[in-house]
Amino acid sequence: MxxxxxxxxxxxxxxxxxxxxxxxxxxxxxxxxxxxxxxxxxxxxxxxxxxxxxxxxxxxxxQPDRTIEKAGPRASAAKKDGAWTQAAVKFAESQGLRPEDLEVRAIEKKGKTADYLYARRHVPGRxxxxxxxxxxxxxxxxxxxxxxxxxxxxxxxxxxxxxxxxxxxxxxxxxxxxxxxxxxxxxxxxxxxxxxxxxxxxxxxxxxxxxxxxxxxxxxxRKVIVDPAERRAVVEVGLREHLGEEGLARHRRLVDEVTGLVEWPVVDVGAFDARLLALPEIVIVSAMTNHQRYFPIHDAAGKLQNRFAYVANRPLHPVIRHGNERVLNARLSDALFFYRLDLETGLDRRAEGLGSIVFMQELGSLADRVPRVKALAIAVAKAAGWIPADAAPPDSGLKITSSRSPLLLHLHLAAELARADLLTEVVGEFPELQGEMGAIYAREQWPDEVAEAIREAYLPRGEGDALPETRAGICLAIADKLDTIVCAWATGKKPTGSGDPFAVRRSALGILRILRARELDLGLRPLISAAVDQLPGELRREGLADEVEAFFRDRLRVLAGDPRKGEGRDKRLVAKVLASGRDPSNVVDFWRRLDALETLARDERFGPLCELVDRTRTITQKNGADVDPEDVDVSRLEHPAEKALHEAIAGCRADIRAAIEEGRYVDAGRRYVDALAEVTHTFFEPAPTGVFVMDEDPRLRTNRLALLKQVHALLAEGFVDLAATG
Amino acid sequence: MAPTFQDIILTLHGYWSRQGALIVMPYDTEKGAGTLNPHTFLRALGPEPWRAAYVEPSRRPTDGRYGKNPFRLQHYYQYQCVLKPAPANAQELYEGSLRELGIDTALHDLRYVEDDWEQATFGCAGLGWEVWLDGMEVSQFTYFQQVGGLEVDPVTFEITYGLERIAMFLQGVDSVFDLAWGHGVTYADLHLETERQCSRYNFEEADVELHRRRFEEHYGEAYRLLSFHSEDEKDSLVYPAYDYLLKASHSFNLLHARGALSVAQRAEYVDRIRRLAGTLAQVVVRQREALGHPLLRHQHAEETA
Known part of the structure; x- marks a missing residue:
């Protein structure tokens, strides 16, 4: 073997x-x-x-010897005038046989049995x-x-x-x-x-x-460890000594990468000039991990040390440590120089430069953007009920004034200063620290809430990233993204199959995640409209807000239903929930309704009822487009099944409406199923048990179509369109 | 005694010349990287073999730091070596050049770290690495896959040495401006003042309208010279067209440094240059074919020998 x-x-x-x-x-x-x-x-x-x-x-x-068997053309086509036909010869050749070696077998194909040429060939194992x-x-x-x-x-x-x-x-x-x-x-x-x-x-x-x-x-x-797991273990053992278990866990991905960069890992520790610890920790860590693949070292109290661990691809030699130390020292000295320059300059001075950075050609600079984002952030705060509806932002420039709403003041300041860090030297060197540096610099002059909001305005940067937590941060993050989305849409830079230059999809997903996680029970539609209304006149157009709203709905569908990019919930249920809603643009309400529908779907009467509701829609769409659902003439109800249906609807309608109004969706659905599952089923039975809808008498017909529209509308108005299929 | 900046250039010239590379000259038009020198961009197209090495002064207006950053320059020197077809021992050849410079590869920690390369403006892309020497990035390696939007075969292999980085490593200095260029003259003597003035020009003084106009004029000229080919391809003046395309690209870089371009505008400029570079690449390929690929004779000679 x-x-x-x-x-x-x-x-x-x-x-x-x-x-x-x-x-x-x-x-x-x-x-x-x-x-x-x-x-x-x-x-x-x-x-x-x-x-x-x-x-x-x-x-x-x-290999074992094998017998390969294969069916060929019909036996009836094998010979003509006693000679082998072309088809038979070709088949035999393809199997490496002579025509006379072929057998004839009865074979069933597509339910019919017939005689076929059949090759059996012994293939010796190689x-x-x-x-x-x-x-x-x-x-x-x-x-x-x-x-x-x-x-x-x-x-x-x-x-x-x-x-x-x-x-x-x-x-x-x-x-x-x-x-x-x-x-x-x-x-x-x-x-x-x-x-x-x-x-x-x-x-x-x-x-x-x-x-x-x-x-x-x-x-x-020959200094190669072939097994990746063994190399990782060597790296981990070496690092654990300096980083501790927690430090190691924080850098899991970097450990993976480093393991894949070497054949003979050796962990070593170097030091850098302690004066460089004057830099914010996040700058040092970013320089180490993102730029150099080094690991930062903290002491027992969690304080960053002026030491770092790195993984060499060979036994150590002093020149290697010296080289790595030099690189890091140079990078950090450079950063410290810029950091001091930034502190000296101040974030307010940097903000003056926002006018020189073009945002989008048709929409001017980042400075032109500030009032738009600010207004939207305030609109979010009002919709969330965090500030009074009549509050107006202070006209105080970058000074701190007293305000009856501290949140309003914070939003005003953060909106003015957000993105000013794009003009700082440190962000020029470390673009990944956008937002983080803005917060660090803002803390020098303004309250913590302002600094936090500046940092959180960028969140989430991508899938799995943290979400903003402070109220100011939440409002600003949503406003910033919404402005980008609407502007991209207005200037024809909406995402396409091949590209998404302004990361509009990611922004939309970010907004949806924030709204849900922070339970902001508000409709997106008024905010979208507000964002559209503040565009320059030539960019505003009819239908723009509708398109953006539809885009958000589509993103929500992906977020809920896509198994790869989202949660992989049942797509059929997602489609039914998306098709309805008291405010279809209320994201929190969407998830509540979806959760409720999932609960209801566990009821075995639910599936059949959905099918029946779908039938009501098919029938009424085809035959009763003009019928008013309220147009039921009780005196003309004849058939027992239609009477029963009418009574059932009348009996549950008020309860269901109230439950939907109060957001008790499971209650609404249960009431619906309890009241209607059976009677609707009976209604659709063949006559005489059931009802023939398309009666010759137009009044009877209208009555019945109206009834069916009511069955559909009971939940479709505000909760879920059971007939929708996406 | 550590080698001076000019010693390093001379050593690399000697080494690559011995490896069969032609020592050719930098190109006399501003450009962002040695790849855009026609000795690389145009020779990477088509089947003809090519080995060349040269120093390329490179301009990246956005990288300027007014001479205040010990690493960053808006004008610096790349040492560029291209080998086509890519030899099987390309890495070993490169390592040989480091040893020639006095870097003991058996002592240091030399690493090849994934870094794919793309020059969207000229439709170029390749796969390769950045080379780390004890944690310092000193070179860039690329196997070209696309040039001017065309898939290339044979594949060209490109090594770009960051001359300043390697010199800093060898001389043990922490600022590019402290480098000894030769004969007691430092890098600062040559370039500190140019960095200060050019950074100021690039970021503050460059006349945006002038460069917008220049972009359009240069681009228009390149377009005109290339559109000859609609009548008779042999008449297309691809080499002058390439010069004007490079000039247009430099105007674009300056506009970018001045912050005068929005994201969308930038994409539009890039797209225009790329399309023209693509057309140009196709015409070059056909013109070389019409000339009977003169450099193939070297390959044939080698094969017969």
């Missing part, structure tokens, strides 16, 4: 590619071997930026070596990479980075001389040579056996 060892040696793969490529390679090999009748007893993989390795143990020496040489290239080709490239002249082969060598060996575990599997791919021929660490053991060496242990050990001697 031989083993297979395969190593794909490549130029440095991006760290994020490695694990996915390895698990795919394992699956491809397992699947490929099984399909060829060479199922392995065990499969192992390991890899580094420079190699993807696979071991499949306990393969059969050769040696594993031969099969592998053919199969392995197809595994290599199908390894997925987030991005792949071409490098072989005149060839279309692709890989994550150029493949430079293939080692492929097949041999018994106890034998020292495994055979090379003659794989050829990307103008490479497989051999038995492997290299160690790029700089410490660059000389190729020959593998003698296909043993995984020997492969791993030979590389370990």
């Amino acid at each position: 031989p083993d297979l060892l395969l190593e794909l040696a490549c130029e440095e793969l991006p760290a994020r590619f490695i694990e996915r490529a390895l698990s795919a390679l394992a699956d491809l090999a397992r699947g490929g071997l099984e399909a060829e009748g060479l199922a392995p007893a065990e499969v192992r993989v390991g890899g580094t930026p420079r190699r993807l390795a696979l071991w499949a143990g306990g393969l059969p020496e050769r 040696p594993a070596l031969e099969v592998l040489a053919e199969a392995i290239p197809s595994w290599i080709e199908r390894i997925p990479f987030a991005k792949s490239m071409r490098w072989v002249p005149g060839s279309k082969v692709r890989f994550g980075r150029p493949l430079r060598g293939i080692a492929a060996l097949l041999g018994d575990p106890d034998l020292e001389s495994a055979e090379v599997v003659p794989v050829r791919w990307a103008k490479l021929a497989a051999g038995r040579e492997v290299v160690g660490h790029r700089f410490l053991f660059p000389e190729p060496f020959s593998l003698r056996s296909a043993s995984w242990e020997e492969y791993v050990a030979a590389l370990r001697e």
Whole structure:
């Protein structure tokens, strides 16, 4: 039972590619071997930026013999005038047989049985070596990479980075001389040579056996740890000593990345000039983690130290630590210089420069934007009931005045100062600190609430990011995003399949998440209209607010129903809820209604009732578009089933309306199902039990159509349109 | 004795010349990177083999810091080496050049970290790395996949050395302005005042209307020279057209530095340059074909030998 060892040696793969490529390679090999009748007893993989390795143990020496059977053309078409027809000859050839070797069998196809030509062919199993040489290239080709490239002249082969060598060996575990599997791919021929660490053991060496242990050990001697889990463990053990468990947990993703950047991880600690601790912690941490892949070190009390941990790709040497320290010192000194310059300048002075940054051509500068965002933020606060409806912002510039509503003052100041940090030097160097720096600088001159709002205005930056928590931050975050969305829409830069230059989708999603998490029970529509109304005249147009509202509804549909981008709730229910609502643009109410509908859907009477409501809509849309649902003439109710339906509606209508009005949606739905499930069902039974709606008598017909419209409307007005399908 | 700035250039010239590269000259038009030198951009197109190395003065107006930042410059020097087709030992060749400069690769921690490259304005894209030397980014590596919007085959391999970074590493100085250029003259002697004045010009004084006008004029000229090809492609003046496209691109960079462009406008300018660069690339490919790909004779000669 031989083993297979395969190593794909490549130029440095991006760290994020490695694990996915390895698990795919394992699956491809397992699947490929099984399909060829060479199922392995065990499969192992390991890899580094420079190699993807696979071991499949306990393969059969050769494939089992197989009989391949295949049906061909009809037997009736096999011969003409006693000679084999073209069709028969071709079929036989395709199976590697002579026509006289074919059999005739009765076969059932599409429910009919007929005689067909039938080939049975004995295929002797081939040696594993031969099969592998053919199969392995197809595994290599199908390894997925987030991005792949071409490098072989005149060839279309692709890989994550150029493949430079293939080692492929097949041999018994106890034998020292495994055979090379003659794989050829990307103008490479497989051999038995492997290299160690790029700089410490660059000389190729020959593998003698296909043993995984020997492969791993030979590389370990040459400063390569093949197993990613082992490398991660080395990194973690080294870092834990300096970062503690908590620090380590905070930098999980960086640990993953660093593990994928090295073959021989060695953790070391360096120091930087303690005077640089005068920088805000967030700047230091960002310089370390985002720019240098270093790990910040805190003391037991949580205070940032002037030390950092880093992971080298080789045994340590003083020059390496010295080099890394120099880089960080230089970066941080640079940052400190800029930080001091920013403090000296003051955020208010920076805000004066907002007029020089173009927001959108048709909409002027970021300074022109300030009053729009401010007005919207105040509108949000009013809609949330946080400030009185008649409150007007102070006209105090950037001075702190007393105000009967502190929130109003904070919103005013934060709106004036938000984004001023775009003009600061530190944000110029560390764009990822937008908002954070604004808050730090604002704290020098203004209340904390203003600083927090400036920071939170950017939130959430993306999926999974934190949401604003302070009232001022919430209002400003929503206002800032809504203005961007409406402006992008007004200037024709709405998102399309190929692009979303102003990140309008992300902004909309951010607003929806904030509204829900902070339970802001308000309609978006008036805010959208307000945003549209304050656009310059030439950009305002009929229907713009409707389009933006529809866009939000569509985003809400994705957020609730999409299993990848959202919560993956039942799409049919989402569509029914989206189609209704006292205020369809009230996001909090949407979720309440969706939750209620999910509860109701567990009732077994619910599904059938939905179908019946759908029938009411179909019938009334087709035949009763003009019928007024209130137009029921009680005196003309004849059939017992229609009388029962009318009574049931009359009996529950007031309760349901009240429940919807008060937001008790589950109550409304239960009442509806209890009152109507049975009578509606009976109504739709075939006559005489049920009612024939399209009666010849127009008055009877109108009556019945009106009744059915009522059945539909009871919940559709304000809660859920059971007939909607999205 | 650490090498001076000019020693480094001379060493790299010597090394790459020995690797079969032509030592060619920087191009006399402002540009943001050595890639836009026709020795790279135009030679990366088509099947002809090419190996060249050169220093490219590069201008990135937005990177200016008035000479106050020890790393950032609005004008700096790239050392550029292009190898086409990309050899299988490209990384080893690069590492050889570092050793030649006196960097012991068996002592330091040299790393290739994913960094794909895109030059949207000229329709170029490639995959590669930035190279870290004990944590400092010193070079950029790219396997071109697209040039002027065209998929390229054979693939060109490009190494861009940040000359200032490498010199700082070798000389052990913390500011670019402290670098010894040669013969007792420092980088500051040559460039501190140019950085101050040009930063001020780029950010404060550049005449926005002048550059808008210049963009349109240069772009228009490039367009005109390329539109000859609608009649007879052989008549298209692609090389002068490329000059004007570079000039238009520089005006665009200056407008950007002045904050005179909105996001949408920027996208529009980029799009216009890219489309013209795409047309230009296609015409260049066909013109070289019509000329019978003269440089292929080297490949044939090598193959016969």
